[in-house]
Structures are given as C-alpha cells and as structure tokens.
Amino acid sequence: MTKNNLDGLIPKHIKELAGYQPGQLIEDVLEEMGLKSAVKLASNENALGPSPLALQAVREALGGIFRYGDADSRRLREAIGAKLGHPVEGILAGNGSSEFILVLAHSLLGPGLAALMSRPSFTLNAKNTQAAGAKVIEVPITAQGGHDLAKIKALAQPWVSLVFIDNPLNPSGAYLGPEEIEDLLAALPERALLVLDEAYVDFARAPRPDYAKLLSGGRLVVLRTFSKIMGLAGLRAAYALMEPQLARELNKVRQPFNLNSLAQAGALAALSDQEHIDKTLEMTWSALDLLNKKLPEFGFKVYLSQANFLMAQLPNGLLADDFTKKMLKEGVIIRSLSSFGLSDHVRINAGLDFELFELFKAIEKCLK
Numbered sequence: 001m002t003k004n005n006l007d008g009l010i011p012k013h014i015k016e017l018a019g020y021q022p023g024q025l026i027e028d029v030l031e032e033m034g035l036k037s038a039v040k041l042a043s044n045e046n047a048l049g050p051s052p053l054a055l056q057a058v059r060e061a062l063g064g065i066f067r068y069g070d071a072d073s074r075r076l077r078e079a080i081g082a083k084l085g086h087p088v089e090g091i092l093a094g095n096g097s098s099e100f101i102l103v104l105a106h107s108l109l110g111p112g113l114a115a116l117m118s119r120p121s122f123t124l125n126a127k128n129t130q131a132a133g134a135k136v137i138e139v140p141i142t143a144q145g146g147h148d149l150a151k152i153k154a155l156a157q158p159w160v161s162l163v164f165i166d167n168p169l170n171p172s173g174a175y176l177g178p179e180e181i182e183d184l185l186a187a188l189p190e191r192a193l194l195v196l197d198e199a200y201v202d203f204a205r206a207p208r209p210d211y212a213k214l215l216s217g218g219r220l221v222v223l224r225t226f227s228k229i230m231g232l233a234g235l236r237a238a239y240a241l242m243e244p245q246l247a248r249e250l251n252k253v254r255q256p257f258n259l260n261s262l263a264q265a266g267a268l269a270a271l272s273d274q275e276h277i278d279k280t281l282e283m284t285w286s287a288l289d290l291l292n293k294k295l296p297e298f299g300f301k302v303y304l305s306q307a308n309f310l311m312a313q314l315p316n317g318l319l320a321d322d323f324t325k326k327m328l329k330e331g332v333i334i335r336s337l338s339s340f341g342l343s344d345h346v347r348i349n350a351g352l353d354f355e356l357f358e359l360f361k362a363i364e365k366c367l368k
Helices: 026-033 054-062 072-086 097-108 122-129 148-156 177-187 211-215 244-251 261-272 275-300 321-327 353-366
Strands: 091-094 116-117 136-140 160-166 193-199 219-223 238-241 308-313 345-348
Touching: 026 321, 072 091, 072 238, 072 261, 091 097, 091 244, 097 122, 097 160, 097 177, 097 193, 097 238, 097 244, 116 122, 116 148, 122 136, 122 160, 136 148, 148 177, 160 177, 160 345, 177 211, 211 219, 211 321, 275 308, 275 353, 321 345, 321 353
Parallel strands: 116 136, 116 160, 160 193, 193 219
Antiparallel strands: 091 238, 219 238, 308 345
C-alpha cells in the first residue's frame, strides 16, 4: 500500500456510507440568495429559543470552561431521575441522541448481525448500523406515513440485535401508542433490544406508555434530547433511559467528558423551567393547527403528526428539491425529503406567527 493509497485500508462498508445531510444554515442561505433575513422551518428547532434560565446558567458556567466538567454528568442525571422517577444508575447523558445510536451500534452490532428500522427514519440509524459492519433491514412506512408494525415483527429474526423506532417518526410525525409499543416489544427476539427514539415525544398530544414497566424488562432503551422542546439544539445535550445493568456496560463505551460543562449547565436549568416548556407547547400546537388548516388549501396532502413538524406531499406532481429552491429565493427554508426517498414531500416545522405568515406568502407565490 502506497502512502497515498488508502483503498486497502478503508473497509468496503465504510466507503459505501453516505454523509449525513443537515438542514441549511440561515447564514448560508442569506449569503447565497443575497437576502437580509430568512425564515427557517426546516430543522425542527424551537422557534421560541431556549429557556432564559438555561441562558443564564450557561453564562454563569463560562468562567469555568478552563476546567474539565463532570465526566458522568451526575447532577443532570440526578435531576432527570428525580423528574421521571427512574433510577439514576439507568440514565446516561450524552452529546445528542446521535451519540447513543453510535454507542449502541458499535457495542451490540457487527458482522452477521442486523438492525431493523423503518424507511424513512432518522438517517443515523442506518448509517451507524452500516458503520458497525452489520446489515441494515428497512421496512417502508405505510401509506399513512407510519411504522408498518406487521412487517417489522415479521422481519425481527434471531440475528436482529437492535430495532430502531422513532416515536414520533421523523419525517412524518406518526406516533405509536402504548399498546402498540408493548406488543412490538413482546414480539421481538429474546436477544433484541428496542431503541425508542423519543426526540419529539414531548410535543405529542397522545397518551404515553408506562415506561417504568417497560424499562424494567431490560430490553428497551429510550432516547430523549434537549434539542427540541428545550431549545438547546446547539448544545447537543441528550439522555438515555435503560435498565441499570445495560447502562453500566454502555457507559464503558461512551467517550469521557462527552457532555461539555456548558451543555450540562444549560440542560439542568432548562429541565426545571416548566413555564418555558408550556409556552413552547402552546406555540407548537397552535402552529400545527394552522398548518393543518392552511396547507390543504394550497393543495398539499398533510400527514397527521404528533411532533413539532409535519410532512406534506406537494400538489400537482411538484418535486421537493425544485420547490424548496424556489422557497429559498423567497427567504423561507423548508426541508426537501428527497434524501429520505420521498421526492415530492417536504417537512415543515412549527414556527412563530410571523414565520408562518411568510411561509404561506412564499407558498402562494411559488405555486403560481
């Protein structure tokens, strides 16, 4: 192998990986389009921003960044445990839910094993499975945009180690109720672990399962994030709930000091600010109700969502990539779902009143 030839070093399953496609930065759109302002409704962020308590906590923590933070995020984990009634020994804190997906994949998958998931779903489920050298088994979502539980159960063979279920599902916002989750867990192979990614569950207006009952069985991991309802996407704070024995083993794999001191301070303060959470829910639900009312008037097919976004099929056979580019020129950023395999669908997240006004104005202009 020559110095500049890495073909023999990099495994085939790594070469075949596609890079993650994030939403566009507002700064890039402004520069590219020559605009002074833009409305971003593409990345499922909290339009209200973070809790004032979180901002103050981060400011106060700035002076201590020359020291290493708490490697185990002990205070944050204790606060999460107290709020949810889950033992702190069964809680891990991490650098976004994506870290837990990576740790699970590299700890529990490998050649000869597989992970099962819906298609589309959060893209890092498949990417991390492939990076671990395991097989990706994807089940297309239903015509209603939900998980096809019958097919998922049928494909849950003994070599399946992880079953990734986004609930609510990204990008459609579809939701599984408590009975559906319990039935799915009961139908999985004995050695399979169900990974329930609940990044958007705080926005759901539907009932939730009895987590204490399900987690005690040891075959469930629940992923949560501070990026969405808490408005801390830039700090990358998240946590995972599981049975303590599993947490002890996975804790050996995660990186030390994985959650920086500013993220810990902001997340701890945000967790206590119920007033900000309530304001976020009020804004989100009001925005979704308006989107569900107005988008069909433009000819969009809208899918029922329990998240802070909704998925919509464009009218008149329009392609999502073309339509979102037109919307960019009007200063409105929405997400094309072509990278999810849905070439005529877009995803739009809840926003403030003025942002939705700009959205509807841009849609009307782009459909002419």
